[in-house]
Amino acid sequence: MTSILSGRKVARAIRKEIKQQVLLLEKPPTLAIIQVGEDDASQVYVKMKQRACRKVGIQSAEYKLPSNTQQDALLSKIQELNQNTEINGIIVQLPLPPSLNTIAVIEAVNPFKDVDGLHPLNQGRLLTGGSLIPCTPLAVLRVLDFYEIPLAGKNAVIINRSRLVGRPLAQLLLNRDATVTICHSKTQDLTDITQRADLLISAVGRRPKFTLTGDMVKEGATLVDVGLSRIEGKVVGDVDAASVEGRAAHLTPVPRGVGPVTVATVLQNVLTAMKLQCE
DSSP: OOEEOOHHHHHHHHHHHHHHHHHTSSSOOEEEEEEESOOHHHHHHHHHHHHHHHHHTOEEEEEEEOTTOOHHHHHHHHHHHHHOTTOOEEEEOSSOOTTSOHHHHHHHSOTTSBTTOOSHHHHHHGGGTOSSOOHHHHHHHHHHHHTTOOOTTOEEEEEOOOTTTHHHHHHHHHHTTOEEEEEOTTOSSHHHHHTTOSEEEEOOOOTTTSOBOGGGSOTTOEEEEOOOEEETTEEEOSBOHHHHTTTSSEEOOSSSSHHHHHHHHHHHHHHHHHHHHHO
16 A cells, blocks of 8 residues: 655644744744746745744745836845845745746845755755755655655656756755656656656656656655646646555655645745854
């Protein structure tokens, strides 16, 4: 029988840790969230982060900018928050409108306030462990650690090569002595590769165009589903849960899997950022 790895349990444990640490501080940290435009999904994610902050005693400040905001105006707002000593963490909610240069915006954030862990300096620091780690890869690691899934010496396969998930996650797993393979849209013989994985992480998010099925999975593998798609109004992951039942040893569900833990790791990074700024 496949064991379901509940992300809610992990998120609760992380929030408990953070709340206890925040109570010991003279002043709670503050997270600034910049949202450009009225993207519905982005508004939902911002509210989730604000609600999570309230649960642990972290303060949050939202800065809403219109969709026609010019690059210089956005960079000016980021610079203002960089210089504000009352602000400990900064998130620029993605995606940005097409008229804006996302890379330039990411690079404008002070790396010591970069809660998303996307600044090139923080991405580079992953080679030596890192402090501010991209939230979804960090969430995957927190889930695996919570359920005591061994990583050293294991064959890990990641189906994603983005700077948000696949690349930083590969480095984190390498740092934990896993043997890592990254797969993507140009990978040939994908099933041959996934069938050898002790740990299989999928973050494609293109159901039904791409679905991870039982025939692609090694007996006894751990599956971490990071994909998000909507089919007939229902949120689903990459994994066809019914076809992997009994074949996979462990599976993170969608929803209530990696998602809640990702939000909790945002809080973890806010606290980490505050500590870095005090050193």
